[in-house]
Amino acid sequence: MEFTLERYPRTIELPDETSITLRLLTAEDTEKLIVLFANVRDEDLRIMRDDVTDPNVLRHWTQTLNYERVMPIMAEVNGEFVGEVSLHRHPNTPHDNVGQIRIYVQEEFRRRGLGSQLLRDVIELGRDLGLFQLVMELFIDNAAIISAFERRGFEREAILPVYQMVVMRYDLGTRPGREVLDIDHADQLPPRREWPDLIFDSALLDIPDEFNLSDMLLDDIVARGWGERTAIYYRNEEVSYELLLGEVQRLSYSLARLGVQAGTPVLLHMPNTPQAIAANLAVQRLGALSVPTPPQFSPHELDFIAAESRAMLAITTTDYQADISRMRAATEGRLGPIVVHGLPDHAPDEQLYSYARLVARGQQGYPATLRRRNQIGLLLYTSADSGHPRGTAHRLDGLLATLDIFGRQVWRVNEEDIIGHLAPLGFAQGFVTFGLLAFRFGASVALPDDPMAESGTELVSTIRRHHITLLSASPVVYRQILADQSVNTLDLASLRLCSSGGEPLTKETYLAWEERFEQPIFEGFGTTEMLYAFLSNAVGMAPRPGSLGRVVPGYQVKVVGDYGNELSSGEIGFLMVRGPTGTLYWNDTASQHKSVRNGWNRLSDYSYMDPDGYYWFVARSDDLIKTRSYRIDPTEVEAAIQAHPRVSEVAVIGLPDEMRGQRPVAYIRPHEWEEAHSVLAQSILSSLRGRLAEYKMPDEVVFMKDALPRNAQGQLLRRVLRDQVRRQGEE
Numbered sequence: 001m002e003f004t005l006e007r008y009p010r011t012i013e014l015p016d017e018t019s020i021t022l023r024l025l026t027a028e029d030t031e032k033l034i035v036l037f038a039n040v041r042d043e044d045l046r047i048m049r050d051d052v053t054d055p056n057v058l059r060h061w062t063q064t065l066n067y068e069r070v071m072p073i074m075a076e077v078n079g080e081f082v083g084e085v086s087l088h089r090h091p092n093t094p095h096d097n098v099g100q101i102r103i104y105v106q107e108e109f110r111r112r113g114l115g116s117q118l119l120r121d122v123i124e125l126g127r128d129l130g131l132f133q134l135v136m137e138l139f140i141d142n143a144a145i146i147s148a149f150e151r152r153g154f155e156r157e158a159i160l161p162v163y164q165m166v167v168m169r170y171d172l173g174t175r176p177g178r179e180v181l182d183i184d185h186a187d188q189l190p191p192r193r194e195w196p197d198l199i200f201d202s203a204l205l206d207i208p209d210e211f212n213l214s215d216m217l218l219d220d221i222v223a224r225g226w227g228e229r230t231a232i233y234y235r236n237e238e239v240s241y242e243l244l245l246g247e248v249q250r251l252s253y254s255l256a257r258l259g260v261q262a263g264t265p266v267l268l269h270m271p272n273t274p275q276a277i278a279a280n281l282a283v284q285r286l287g288a289l290s291v292p293t294p295p296q297f298s299p300h301e302l303d304f305i306a307a308e309s310r311a312m313l314a315i316t317t318t319d320y321q322a323d324i325s326r327m328r329a330a331t332e333g334r335l336g337p338i339v340v341h342g343l344p345d346h347a348p349d350e351q352l353y354s355y356a357r358l359v360a361r362g363q364q365g366y367p368a369t370l371r372r373r374n375q376i377g378l379l380l381y382t383s384a385d386s387g388h389p390r391g392t393a394h395r396l397d398g399l400l401a402t403l404d405i406f407g408r409q410v411w412r413v414n415e416e417d418i419i420g421h422l423a424p425l426g427f428a429q430g431f432v433t434f435g436l437l438a439f440r441f442g443a444s445v446a447l448p449d450d451p452m453a454e455s456g457t458e459l460v461s462t463i464r465r466h467h468i469t470l471l472s473a474s475p476v477v478y479r480q481i482l483a484d485q486s487v488n489t490l491d492l493a494s495l496r497l498c499s500s501g502g503e504p505l506t507k508e509t510y511l512a513w514e515e516r517f518e519q520p521i522f523e524g525f526g527t528t529e530m531l532y533a534f535l536s537n538a539v540g541m542a543p544r545p546g547s548l549g550r551v552v553p554g555y556q557v558k559v560v561g562d563y564g565n566e567l568s569s570g571e572i573g574f575l576m577v578r579g580p581t582g583t584l585y586w587n588d589t590a591s592q593h594k595s596v597r598n599g600w601n602r603l604s605d606y607s608y609m610d611p612d613g614y615y616w617f618v619a620r621s622d623d624l625i626k627t628r629s630y631r632i633d634p635t636e637v638e639a640a641i642q643a644h645p646r647v648s649e650v651a652v653i654g655l656p657d658e659m660r661g662q663r664p665v666a667y668i669r670p671h672e673w674e675e676a677h678s679v680l681a682q683s684i685l686s687s688l689r690g691r692l693a694e695y696k697m698p699d700e701v702v703f704m705k706d707a708l709p710r711n712a713q714g715q716l717l718r719r720v721l722r723d724q725v726r727r728q729g730e731e
Contacts, residue, residue: 007125007128008022008023008024008073009021009022009023009024010022010023012117014112014113014114014117015112015113016112016113018077018112019077020075020076020077020082020114020117021075021076021077022073022074022075022076022121023073023074023076024067024071024072024073024074025061025062025065025072025073025074025084026062026065027062027063027065028062029062029074029081030055030058030059030061030062032074032076032080032081033052033058033061033062033081034055034058035080035081036080036081036082036083036084036104036106037052037053037058037104038053039107040052040053040104041107043139043142044104046139047102047137047138047139047142048102048104049102052104068089068091068598069088069089069090069091070086070087070088070089071086071087071089071125071129072084072085072086073085073086073087073118073121073122073125075105075109075114075118081106082105082106082108082109082114083103083104083105083106083109083114083115083118084102084103084104084118085101085102085103085104085118085119085121085122086101086102086103087099087100087101087122087125087126087129087134088100088101088102089129089131089598091564091598092560092563092564092565092566092597092598096564096597096598097130097131097132097133098131098132098133098134098135099126099129099131099133099134099135100134100135100136100137101119101122101134101135101136102136103115103118103119103122103136105118115148116152119149119152120152122134123170123172126170126172126193127172127192127193128192128193129193129598129599130193130194130195130596130598130599131172131193132171132172132193133169133170133171133172134169134170134172135157135167135168135169135170136149136154136167136168137165137166137167137168138165138166138168139164139165139166140164140165140166141164146166146168149168150168152170153170154168154169154170155168155169155170155171156168156169157169172193183372183374183375183376184262184263184289184375184376185263185289185376185393188310188393188586188587189376189393189584189586190584190585190588190589190592190593191589194589194592194593194596195582195584195596196578196582196583196584196596196599196600196601197578197582197599197600198395198397198398198578198579198580198581198582199554199556199578199579199580200397200401200554200580201553201554201580204404204405204409204553204554205400205401205404205405205554205580207373207397207400207401208373209372209373210370210371210372210373211370211371211373211396211400212284212285212287212368212369212370212371213281213284213377213396213399213400213436214248214252214281214282214284214285214368215285215368216400216440217281217436217439217440218241218244218245218248218281218439219245219368221241221439221442222241222242222245224442226241226415226442227240227241227242227245228240228241228242229241229415229442229444230444231243231244231438231439231444231445232244232274232277232444232445232446232447233418233444233445233446233447233465233466234273234274234446234447234449235449237274239274241439241442244274244277244278244281246364247278247359248278248281248282248285249285249362249363249364249365249366250358250359250360250361250362250363250364250366251278251279251282251355251358251359251362252282252283252285252286252362252366253362253363253366254353254358254359254361254362255282255283255286255288255313255339255358256286256366258313258336258337258339258353259312259313259336259337260283260286260288260312260313261286261287261288262286262287262288262369262371263287263288263289263375264286264288264289264312264313265288265289265291265309265310265311265312265379266283266288266289266290266291266311266312266313266314266315267291267292267293267305267306267309267311267313267314267315267316267324267335268280268283268290268291268292268293268314268315268316268425268426269292269293269295269297269302269314269315269316269320269323269324269426270292270295270315270316270317270320270341270424270425271295271317271319271424271451271452272422272424272425272430272434272447272448272451272452272453273317273341273447273451274447275317275341275355276424276425276435277425277434277435277445279315279339279341279355280292280425280431280435281439283315284377285366285368285369286369287368287369287370287371287375289309289376289377289378289379290377290378290379290431291305291309291311291379292378292380292424292425292426292431292435293305293381293426294424294425294426294427295319295320295424295426295452296424297381297389297426299323299326299327300388301381301388301389302323302324302327303327303330303331304388304389305381305389305391306327306328306330306331306334306335307330307331307334308391308586308587309379309391309586310334311334311335312334312335312336313335313336313337313338313339314327314328314335314337314338314339315338315339315340315341315355316338316339316340316341317340317341317342318340318341318342318343319342321338321340321343321352324338325338325350325352328351336351337351337352337353338351338352338353339353339354339355339358340352340353340354340355341355341356342355343355343356344356345357371396372396373395373396373397373400374395374396374397375395375396376393376394376395376396376584377394377395377396377399378393378394378399378431378531379391379392379393379394379586380392380394380426380427380428380431380528380531381426382528382529390585390586390588390591391585391586391587391588392528392529392583392584392585392586393584393585393586394531394581394584395581395584397580398531398580398581398582399436399531401554401579401580401581402432402531402532402580402581403432403436403437403440404440405552405553405554405580406432406437406532406533406552407437407440407441409539409552409553409554410533410536410538410539410552410553411470411497411499411538413437413438413440413441413443413470414441414443415441415442415443416443416469417438417441417443417444417469417470417496418443418444418445418446418466418467418468418469418470418494419433419434419437419438419443419444419445419446419468419469419470419471419472420445420446420459420462420463420466420468420470420471420472420473421433421434421445421471421472421473422448422453422454422458422459422473422474422477423474427528428526428527428528428531428532429472429501429502429532432531432532433445433472434447446462446463446465446466446468447462448461448462449461449462454714455477455480456473456477456478456479456480456481456483456484457480457481457484459471459473459477459481460481460484460487460491460492463491463492463494463495464491467494468494468495469494469495469496469497470495470496470497470499471495471497471498471499472499472500472501473498473499473500474500474501474502474503474714474715475500475502475503475504475505475506475509475714476503476649476710476714477714478498478500478505478509478513478521479509482509482512482513482516489516489517489518492517492519495519497522497538498513498519498520498521498522499521499522499523499524499536499538500521500522500523500524501523501524501525501526501533502714502715503714503715503716504523504546504617504635504639505521505523505546506546506635506638506639506642507545507546507639508639508642508643509521510523510543510545510546511545514545520537520543521543522536522537522538522541522543522549523536523537523543523547523548523549524536524537524538524548524549524552525548525549525615525617527603529582529583529584529585529595529601530577530579530581530582530583530601531581532581533549533552534551534552534555534557534577534579535548535549535550535551535552535557535615536548536549536550536552537549537550537614539551539552539553544612544614546616547610547614547615547616548607548614548615548616548617549614549615550613550614550615551613551615552579554579554580555577555578555579555580556577556578556579557575557576557577557609557615558575558576558577558600559571559572559573559574559575559576559607559608559609559615560573560574560576560602561573561574562574564597567608569608569609569610569611570608570609570610570611571608572606572607572608572618573606573607573608574602574603574604574605574606574607575602575603575605575607575615576597576600576601576602576603577600577601577603578599578600578601582596582601583595583596583601605617605618606618606624606633617635618633623653623718623719624654625652625653625654625662625664626654626662627654627657627662627663627664627695632654632664632695632696634651634652634653634654634664634718636692636696637652637664637666637688637692637696637698638650638651638652638666640687640688640691640692641666641668641684641687641688641698643687644683644684644687646670646671646674646680646683646684647668647669647670647671647684648669648670648671648672649668649669649707649708650666650667650668650669650708651666651667651708651716651718651721652664652665652666652667652698653665653667653718653721653722653725655722655725663699663700664696664697664698664699665698665699665700665701665702666684666698666700666701666702667702667704667708667721668684668701668702668703668704669703669704669705669706669707669708670703676703676705680703681701681703684701685697685698685701708721709721709724
């Protein structure tokens with residue numbers, strides 16, 4: 001919607017050189033409407049539907065303006081209206097992709113090209129709003145008008161004999177339209193009509209038309225006189241902003257000589273090291289496209305990403321050099337040079353280049369390339385049901401908006417903060433949290449000694465050594481720290497804020513942490529498609545244990561039912577969200593169409609909002625267990641089981657049942673010192689009675705020897721567990 005509103009006002013010129021202003025109708029335009037329709041003819045009046053000769057009708061129009069439903073575009077000459085075209089929509093209904101047109105032109109401006117111009121404008125308006133069809137109802141005896149619409153590409157869809165009307169249809173999906181994606185990689189992005197609304201609140205954000213992230217995050221900080229401040233803590237190293245800027249400048253110069261330029265996709269396959277941060281910022285300095293991948297990704301996943309992203313260069317380490325070289329062979333030469341950290345020297349014949357040599361031979365002071373704010377700066381890959389990762393593209397202005405909104409409005413980051421995190425650059429949380437966010441505010445990041453660290457124990461060691469003030473971790477990491485009885489409040493005394501996301505934290509984990517370490521955990525919720533959290537308990541610093549928090553400033557969130565109707569507080573439905581970031585799938589228009597509705601991003605998560613504006617997660621739609629006429633949230637059952645002192649981890653899934661549809665089954669891994677047997681199973685089930693409704697009780701407990709399936713961020717993968725169980729049943 002924001003993109004659409006920016007089109008107006010604007011000036012057009014008719015063939016006779018008459019200048020016309022096109023603008024939106026406002027609440028102050030009642031008198032101008034009355035004058036416009038003062039001499040409307042009877043044949044025009046009957047297709048207007050409303051009695052526009054009645055001033056009360058026109059006052060109602062201006063007093064109840066809602067651009068989400070009706071977009072009235074007025075044609076104005078010398079301060080007077082001479083025509084109008086309105087686009088009527090029906091959001092959150094089965095007809096939400098169809099728009100209805102109403103058009104009127106004053107007698108003296110007919111046959112001068114104004115009607116054609118208004119039609120062209122409303123057609124492009126429909127495209128920008130993501131509509132599939134436009135319809136206009138005309139009376140059958142209006143042969144001349146019907147013919148005029150047909151000349152402009154409308155087709156007769158239906159005749160309504162009772163009303164003596166014909167329905168004219170314009171198919172926006174097949175008719176050619178102007179190219180609105182004047183950006184790099186437009187052929188790999190969804191059509192503009194499938195985009196979500198991108199909303200930039202001017203009260204919160206001041207985003208330049210052109211900028212460079214590397215310049216803002218490094219050059220500006222050094223220019224502020226903070227060059228000696230520490231940007232990165234790693235092992236026994238302290239990398240200053242001045243040193244980091246110099247490395248980024250020299251590396252970007254050398255990458256440019258290898259062919260990287262604005263818009264070039266560059267694969268970053270690295271663990272959490274200072275070089276990973278510098279490499280990403282060097283890519284951004286050139287205005288290129290960062291394509292970070294987690295080191296945990298499989299060769300199959302890497303092959304797919306390299307081919308689909310069209311990456312022309314990769315940056316990695318000696319630990320992954322063989323994987324990337326093999327991947328290059330799989331791309332049949334599309335992937336070119338490979339830059340390797342840890343490689344002692346170049347091997348040009350194999351297109352292998354030493355990271356250290358490129359930095360040493362680079363040019364100090366190499367300038368940053370300015371890019372338009374609407375260009376794509378990041379391509380992240382996330383899991384999908386298709387069997388291969390799904391790419392999600394992110395605009396530069398969305399990246400900057402995330403840093404400014406979350407850093408200033410939510411976490412309130414300042415230059416004294418030291419941020420700790422475990423996720424690598426290839427995950428949205430890692431890319432934002434330790435790859436960019438700290439540097440926007442002159443703060444620091446602290447990396448674990450082990451670049452592949454995943455455990456709470458390793459994170460605690462980093463907190464102790466580098467005095468982290470702002471911690472972002474997954475719920476499983478917080479539970480690992482709680483399970484380590486050697487950790488005390490003094491170990492975590494430097495922390496001023498703890499944040500969690502990725503999967504439900506649970507009220508039990510929150511309360512255990514707060515009781516033991518005397519501070520809250522601010523849980524939040526976001527998706528890779530939205531880049532970062534749009535719900536957070538850190539909003540207002542008033543956490544509500546177990547909730548996802550309140551809406552992050554700059555975003556709009558609502559809960560809708562199966563048919564798109566907005567639900568009241570307490571009613572369970574799907575989350576819909578929009579803001580400065582949004583879903584832009586890479587080469588996947590089918591998924592894009594399912595994920596965006598009328599400019600809103602639609603999530604497949606059942607949730608509800610309480611009367612105080614806090615949102616509560618119920619379940620992913622594919623994880624929800626449907627038994628008899630009940631719906632069971634697996635996370636609720638898992639939280640109850642997790643409270644048993646002998647349980648290490650648990651997953652509850654629904655298995656097919658002929659009578660009930662599904663039956664809940666608990667897959668449990670006891671602590672390593674516990675013995676799995678029927679007595680323990682009975683003890684666990686007995687502990688649930690009185691805590692869970694009878695229909696929520698697991699039918700069966702299955703003990704697991706191995707860890708439950710999780711992704712690299714520690715998120716429980718119930719669908720993988722369901723597939724494992726299904727395959728075992730088929731054997």
